[in-house]
Amino acid sequence: MPGTPAVPAGKRPTLADVAARAGVSTALVSIVMRDAKGASAATRERVLQAAREIGYRPDARARLLRSQRSRLLGVQFGLQHPFHTDLVEGLYAAAEPAGYQIALSAVAAGRGEQRAVESLLADRCEALILLGPQAPAARLAELAGQLPVVSVARRLRPSVPGLEVVRTAxxxxxxxxxxxxxxxxxxxxxxxxxxxxxxxxxxxxxxxxxxxxxxxxxxxxxxxxxxxxxxxxxxxxxxxxxxxxxxxxxxxxxxxxxxxxxxxxxxxxxxxxxxxxxxxxxxxxxxxxxxxxxxxxxDIPRLAHLAVSRAVARLEGDKSPAGEDVITPRLVVRSTTAPPSL
Amino acid sequence: MPGTPAVPAGKRPTLADVAARAGVSTALVSIVMRDAKGASAATRERVLQAAREIGYRPDARARLLRSQRSRLLGVQFGLQHPFHTDLVEGLYAAAEPAGYQIALSAVAAGRGEQRAVESLLADRCEALILLGPQAPAARLAELAGQLPVVSVARRLRPSVPGLEVVRTAxxxxxxxxxxxxxxxxxxxxxxxxxxxxxxxxxxxxxxxxxxxxxxxxxxxxxxxxxxxxxxxxxxxxxxxxxxxxxxxxxxxxxxxxxxxxxxxxxxxxxxxxxxxxxxxxxxxxxxxxxxxxxxxxxDIPRLAHLAVSRAVARLEGDKSPAGEDVITPRLVVRSTTAPPSL
DNA sequence: GTTCTGATCTAGAACGTTCTAGTAACTAGA
DNA sequence: TCTAGTTACTAGAACGTTCTAGATCAGAAC
Structure with a gap:
């Protein structure tokens, strides 16, 4: 009865809705949304306008399903470890400029590493970054056989084939x-x-x-x-x-x-x-x-940065054998140390 | 040249691969994977065997794309707050028996609430659970207009229409x-x-x-x-x-x-x-x-449980107006309090 | 006036699932 | 023997994107 309803009630708007409203094909809308080339400035503006009007928001799942790449890095971390949460903060910062997204999966009481990793794999992460993993080497080797895996802050001896390692000395x-x-x-x-x-x-x-x-x-x-x-x-x-x-x-x-x-x-x-x-x-x-x-x-930001770099290098076709980054730590002297009393 | 390769190299196995190997249709494999009824015990075993052999793992994104429901609860939390990480632990525990999954999105330095929520929405979460949100009431109202939203540990006065609240008194x-x-x-x-x-x-x-x-x-x-x-x-x-x-x-x-x-x-x-x-x-x-x-x-487990319950009730068609759970806290006396010295 | 080139746009097939609507093969009751 | 009701299974269309392979149309070059 009223004019044009903003949203067809209950369903979230899709590319097709935007396309219909702007009077173009869905393919073109897709182009505009991805900021790809192949659309004139005028149409681009018209499409964006239509999208804004009906509150369109791309569906990440459909997008990932279709495109070969998911550009998703899966991160396993311990919810209760400040060191891990600091690292996660660094990972977010490092992943963004590289054009990757972070998917988090927590290890917590009643949710072991196995579960955490399962969910990352089901989400189609392209690589895994495991913070202080406790899993047996054999399990890590198995994972590394399936996709790039970076172990942060855990050394593995003997080294696990295919597993990237970033750690402090x-x-x-x-x-x-x-x-x-x-x-x-x-x-x-x-x-x-x-x-x-x-x-x-x-x-x-x-x-x-x-x-x-x-x-x-x-x-x-x-x-x-x-x-x-x-x-x-x-x-x-x-x-x-x-x-x-x-x-x-x-x-x-x-x-x-x-x-x-x-x-x-x-x-x-x-x-x-x-x-x-x-x-x-x-x-x-x-x-x-x-x-x-x-x-x-x-050096937490550095560890995070290197972990992302290793994962990304692997994903972008680096064929060299898996390696290890060993960061030299640096003592930070504060107020809990002093000469012994006589 | 060799026998049957375990995996067609580089591509992860799909329903179709399992189906081909077990000599059945993809629909049937889907049935078996979801543990739905409509398959005989014998075929079920045969399909599972085939899946195991080629290392099949369902693609969560394709699954969610197709099914109307995503059964995903988006959780926004502060990486550095022990109270939040405790709550997240409780949310995992509460969501599972209700048949829902948790998607985490952290608020951290350089990643504000806006960004955190954007990514949850793009992931098609069906509802949002926001831990101690700092966003202005107007923004929360806007979100609550789009999908069920539960605010945990933040009271809103005056109450925001459509917003569920779970908090301690x-x-x-x-x-x-x-x-x-x-x-x-x-x-x-x-x-x-x-x-x-x-x-x-x-x-x-x-x-x-x-x-x-x-x-x-x-x-x-x-x-x-x-x-x-x-x-x-x-x-x-x-x-x-x-x-x-x-x-x-x-x-x-x-x-x-x-x-x-x-x-x-x-x-x-x-x-x-x-x-x-x-x-x-x-x-x-x-x-x-x-x-x-x-x-x-x-009562952290209780808060977590109620937050999930409210979200789920909304999703399963509860049409009553949004409400508020106010939990009575309980003083825990330990060793940092005593009568004052004279 | 042809042919090329490039820019803009579109039709339609993927992606890996689930779902709908059906078919085929049994069993059972008359 | 016929119908009805199960149970086991399948074909094929969704879901919302991206991608491939064109189509169309201008202007430029010959």
Whole structure:
């Protein structure tokens, strides 16, 4: 009864609707929408006008179905890891200028890596970027056989054929932490270990090697823990019972280190006066003014950028064998380390 | 030249490939894949076998394109908010039994709410679940005109037509916090405020009302801050210069409260002996053994469940006007509150 | 006046599914 | 033997795009 209804009620407008309204073919509308060449300026404007009027919005699924390329990078990440969420932020920033979109799939309680990856594959991602994957090497190899896969922050030894790796030199990071503490005068340096977490083995090894090189072999002490605040807190509780305390602690990561810090503060052990603490990652946690943690900085934007680059290179036909980017970490000295008290 | 290649190299297998291999029609394969009825047990097994052999995986996009329903719930969340990531975990858990999938879209630096929502719409989500949206009411109204939209943890006054709301009774939560502190004997209770963050206005109001009801009007003191650890730390620094200190602090949320805690510990102000601290949210941050924060618990699984329910009800034809679920929070007493020292 | 060239536009076939409408082959009741 | 009702299956048209292969028409070159 009224004039022209803006939208045919209930159905979202399609290319055909726009085409009808502008009096052109759907193919032409498609051209205009993609900003492809093959339409005159005048028609282009007319089509855009029509699209605006009926509130047309391209259907990403139909678009991806038809075009060979999906230009979609699937990212698997741990919802509760600040280091991962920082990385995701970097991935968004890196993917856009390369002309790719990011599809997120979270690993959470009740949703394992298997499920997360399944959903990315079903969504037709062209490549996968896995943050700190825990899956067995065989599974990663199988995936890498199907599409380009980049593992971020997890080293694989022996290397998995076809799998791209972007990681920080964890052993070197641990070395820097130990060197820093030794330079301050510490000898009794404990490592709170990440267990089976990605990177943990290398950090442990780096710690051992550095201690040995400083002639501190008999001071090597490794406390098994994990990657969460609670793991760090547990280890710190065990430590604070010791007399005398070690004078310094190198924690597996920042989450772990904040757990350590808090227990020490509560136990009346002053940081850094009584004991120094070093973290790992330089996630935004460490940068917070009230934590202000000395930590081994992973260059998060760089890691993100390289991960995207590797994926994209693969997709754009790079046939060279899969490789590895190893980023040198850089110690960020803040206020949780100082010379040991006499 | 060899026998049957497992996969026709480079292309992912489709229904037609499975059909050819099993010697049936694509329609039948579709039936088997969807676990629909209309296939005998024998054929079913034969088809599944063929699918397994060539590594067939359904194409989610083609599937969604064809079926009227996408059964996809779009979720917008803040990458760096533990409260949001906790909620997302709950949403995954709630969506699955209802037969819906979750599509995530993060708000991050350089990726605003507008962008996040655009991508969810292009992906054909049937409904949107927005966690703590900051968008203006007019924008939310516009969206709600297009599809079912649920706002979680943000109240809208006046209510936006068509917009579903699921939230905690923030004023009531603030009241509980004040009541608890007053019952312990506190009178000098400061509120560290969330500014323009969703929920902040109600918490502020609840604090004021409760203080008035206890006859503590002249003790009302509100420190402007925000929703991050740093905001809390800044406010705490300001406070710790005061002599005498207030005896209790009610922080806008848990992130803010951890900032407060840490500054106090560093300044040698004992919690809870010298001063009590209450947070808000009961995100996993608060539950960590080494923080062990008394906090106003938002029932996160319940909020998630209700958000999904509201979206689903809308999608399954519920025509009643949009409504609001207001969940009563429950104070979780842990170790950061105690009677004031004499 | 032809033929070419380039720009603008269109018809119609993909893409990989699901859905509708049917066919074929049984069983069962009369 | 005939009809009716199942059950198992299939052909072919959707879904909303993009892509291929032209069609049409101007102007330029000969």
């Amino acid at each position: 964890d052993d070197e990071g641990a070395r820097q932490a130990v060197d820093h503490l030794v330079a301050l005068g510490h000898r009794d340096i404990v490592h709170i270990d990440g267990g089976r977490a990605p990177g943990a083995a290398d950090r442990r090894r780096g710690y051992r090697t550095a201690m040995n090189r400083h002639g501190l072999a008999e001071h090597i002490r490794i406390l098994p823990a994990g990657l969460t605040e609670e793991d760090g807190a547990d280890a710190a509780r065990a430590l604070s019972a010791d007399r005398p305390h070690p004078t310094a602690v190198m924690a597996f990561n920042d989450r772990c280190a904040t757990g350590v810090l808090d227990v020490f503060l509560r136990a009346g052990i002053a940081v850094p006066d009584d004991i120094s603490v070093v973290g790992f990652d330089d996630s935004h946690l460490a940068r917070l003014a009230h934590i202000d943690l000395t930590t081994v900085g992973q | 923030d004023d009531e939560g603030a009241r509980q916090a004040v009541d608890h502190l007053v019952a312990l004997g506190h009178r000098d209770i400061v509120h560290i405020d969330g500014g323009r963050a969703p929920g902040a206005a109600d918490r502020r109001r609840g604090y004021r009302t409760a203080m008035n009801r206890h006859g503590l009007a002249e003790h009302i003191r509100i420190l402007p801050a925000g929703l991050t650890e740093e905001d809390g730390a800044d406010a705490a620094r300001a406070l710790s210069a005061d002599r005498p200190h207030p005896t209790a602090v009610m922080a806008f949320n848990d992130r803010c409260a951890t900032g407060v805690l840490d500054v106090f510990l560093r300044a040698g102000i004992a919690v809870p002996d010298d001063i009590s601290v209450v947070g808000f949210d009961d995100s996993h941050l608060a539950r960590l053994a080494h923080i062990d924060l008394t906090t106003v618990g938002q």
